Amino acid sequence: MRDFHTWGGLFFGWLLFIVFFTGTLSVFAPEITYWMTPEARVAAANHGQALQAAEKALQENASDADMWFVILPQGRTKSLEISWQKNGQKFERYVHPETGETLNVRQTKGGEFFAEFHYQLHHEPLGIWIVSIAGGMMIMAIFSGIAIRKKVIFDFFSFRWRKNFFSIHTMSGVMTLPFVVIITYTGLVMAFTEVMPVALHTFYKNEGGFWTEFLQSVERPKSQVWAKLYPLAELLPVAEQELGEGQLAFVQIKQPNTENAVIHFMRRVDDRMLAITDRASFDGVTGQWLITKNTWDTQAVIVRSMVGLHIAKFGGYPMAWGYFLFGLISSGMIATGLVFFTIKRRLVYERASAGTQNFFKKVESFNIAVVCGCIVAVSAYFWANRLLPLSLNGREDMEVGIFFLAWGIMICHAFRRSVKVAWVEQLKISATLFFILPFFSVWKTSEKFWYLLSTGEWMSIAVELVFFLAAIILWAAAHKLNKQWKLNHKNEFLSE
Amino acid sequence: MQIKKIKTEWVCVEELLFHTSPVLVMLMRFLAAIAGGISLTYFMEKILSLANLFGALETIFLCEWLAPIFYVFGLWYAFSVVNVALVWRNFLFVTLVSRLIVGGFYLFQ
Numbered sequence A: 001m002r003d004f005h006t007w008g009g010l011f012f013g014w015l016l017f018i019v020f021f022t023g024t025l026s027v028f029a030p031e032i033t034y035w036m037t038p039e040a041r042v043a044a045a046n047h048g049q050a051l052q053a054a055e056k057a058l059q060e061n062a063s064d065a066d067m068w069f070v071i072l073p074q075g076r077t078k079s080l081e082i083s084w085q086k087n088g089q090k091f092e093r094y095v096h097p098e099t100g101e102t103l104n105v106r107q108t109k110g111g112e113f114f115a116e117f118h119y120q121l122h123h124e125p126l127g128i129w130i131v132s133i134a135g136g137m138m139i140m141a142i143f144s145g146i147a148i149r150k151k152v153i154f155d156f157f158s159f160r161w162r163k164n165f166f167s168i169h170t171m172s173g174v175m176t177l178p179f180v181v182i183i184t185y186t187g188l189v190m191a192f193t194e195v196m197p198v199a200l201h202t203f204y205k206n207e208g209g210f211w212t213e214f215l216q217s218v219e220r221p222k223s224q225v226w227a228k229l230y231p232l233a234e235l236l237p238v239a240e241q242e243l244g245e246g247q248l249a250f251v252q253i254k255q256p257n258t259e260n261a262v263i264h265f266m267r268r269v270d271d272r273m274l275a276i277t278d279r280a281s282f283d284g285v286t287g288q289w290l291i292t293k294n295t296w297d298t299q300a301v302i303v304r305s306m307v308g309l310h311i312a313k314f315g316g317y318p319m320a321w322g323y324f325l326f327g328l329i330s331s332g333m334i335a336t337g338l339v340f341f342t343i344k345r346r347l348v349y350e351r352a353s354a355g356t357q358n359f360f361k362k363v364e365s366f367n368i369a370v371v372c373g374c375i376v377a378v379s380a381y382f383w384a385n386r387l388l389p390l391s392l393n394g395r396e397d398m399e400v401g402i403f404f405l406a407w408g409i410m411i412c413h414a415f416r417r418s419v420k421v422a423w424v425e426q427l428k429i430s431a432t433l434f435f436i437l438p439f440f441s442v443w444k445t446s447e448k449f450w451y452l453l454s455t456g457e458w459m460s461i462a463v464e465l466v467f468f469l470a471a472i473i474l475w476a477a478a479h480k481l482n483k484q485w486k487l488n489h490k491n492e493f494l495s496e
Numbered sequence B: 001m002q003i004k005k006i007k008t009e010w011v012c013v014e015e016l017l018f019h020t021s022p023v024l025v026m027l028m029r030f031l032a033a034i035a036g037g038i039s040l041t042y043f044m045e046k047i048l049s050l051a052n053l054f055g056a057l058e059t060i061f062l063c064e065w066l067a068p069i070f071y072v073f074g075l076w077y078a079f080s081v082v083n084v085a086l087v088w089r090n091f092l093f094v095t096l097v098s099r100l101i102v103g104g105f106y107l108f109q
Helices: A002-026 A029-036 A047-062 A112-120 A126-148 A151-157 A165-175 A177-190 A198-203 A207-215 A232-243 A298-311 A316-350 A354-387 A395-416 A419-445 A449-454 A458-495 B002-007 B013-018 B022-049 B056-087 B089-108
Strands: A067-071 A080-086 A089-095 A248-254 A262-267 A279-283 A289-293
Touching: A002 A029, A002 A112, A002 A126, A002 A316, A002 A354, A029 A112, A029 A458, A047 A067, A047 A080, A047 A089, A047 A232, A047 A248, A112 A126, A112 A395, A126 A177, A126 B056, A151 A165, A165 A177, A165 A316, A177 A298, A177 A316, A177 B056, A198 A207, A198 B022, A198 B056, A207 B056, A232 A248, A232 A262, A232 A279, A232 A289, A298 B056, A316 A354, A354 A395, A354 A419, A395 A419, A419 A458, A449 A458, B022 B056
Parallel strands: none
Antiparallel strands: A067 A080, A067 A248, A080 A089, A248 A262, A262 A279, A279 A289
């Protein structure tokens, strides 16, 4: 048990830190996207007006597409976004909700990049497999951790907390135990279709067939015969009657401008734990109501509630901040576990063979590359958003490229510098990057802080305040580490 | 010595039962591999047959929330195999043979 927790925790801990840290950031994916797309911030409009504007833009840009999708301004999503699919390719645009004019918004993956990265590591489907195995390991590490350190649970509740890495690791582990178990278990449930598809393939030929039956979705054969699309805004009151007034979040139109067009209005999912979009479907030509699906069987409710527990869209900002803080503490728990591995063995390895010492040094360097390197890469991603020219082709991929480039540089840095210097330097680099970023953002986008305040742009302000806070915490950590090591060095010198 | 090494690992239930003889540990693992493979196959078939009772959709959702348990046990089993194989290389051979038997059973049944 002990060896398993130690070695399994070390090798999978590197990956789990990345998964937990980027997953934590993805809790605020809509806010991050909002900050990363300043050009998309325009006056709000009601759903009817927004839907008219979206339809106008889609008719102008993609009248012959296979499918349209409209994301209405709702809850934490403030912008009107349209997307369409044509010959298997997907296109996305932001639209002015009053005029229907396509906005010239910088291309970016926004906060969704972190959401995707944390479960597929930017490489689907291999990434899903790797993360799923790491998730299974996490559950095993949790239970083996409890088995080998039962005492820490009593220590936690009797406030016997000590100021060392081991205590931070165990105490934060006990504190976040229910959260980590739930988030890991529900994450594994979501990977089911990729990792254990036997049942699905036995009953259905593919995943599409399963979803069609589950959602009772209206599927019609492909048609090329042109027919005028029924005005979307006129169906809105009927759809709201079915799904609730002001509760609509998405509209999907399959085969628009053809005789087989179908319009699906979908309800929001951010006001309940059950992560299924209730939907009302209409004929796209006559506007006739076809079906409303808003009741689900028990098994579906259990599974989709687990999904809801994982994606944390319910409960508004208090719940999102709760997930964010617990996610950060869990990431810290993993990081301190990695650090504790090296601290515990430092003296032992000093007396070991050259090969063992070399392995130990590599482990220490890799800890830095993973923990600090990941944080620097995240800040570099934000910097790329503000630095790259707006008109650059493939801009969103360049942003992701810079994320990996910065991480690569930090890995080289961690292996080139001595361990103590590398920890302090990388913490200071990340702190500096986060601290300067809001100022640089003001200069590049002409968005003054007081302008954001006066216009009530709290989502942007909150993101920039978090940058400042992150900078202060990272700088304080670097300063404390530096001071501690200088003190240790002095004591060693005196004892000699 | 080998048993002592196993003792420090996470697979401790069987060595509590069979700690006197490494041969018994080997035998037990051999049987466990066969039984595990057969029971997994049997269990999977049983689960899939639930479709007659509940319907295909419900069975898939049932599998979905049971899946993590399968992942964890699968991983636990895989790591114990690797671990013991490292301690006792012959075990790797034994495990491979037992898996082949289970695979054969599954293919030709």
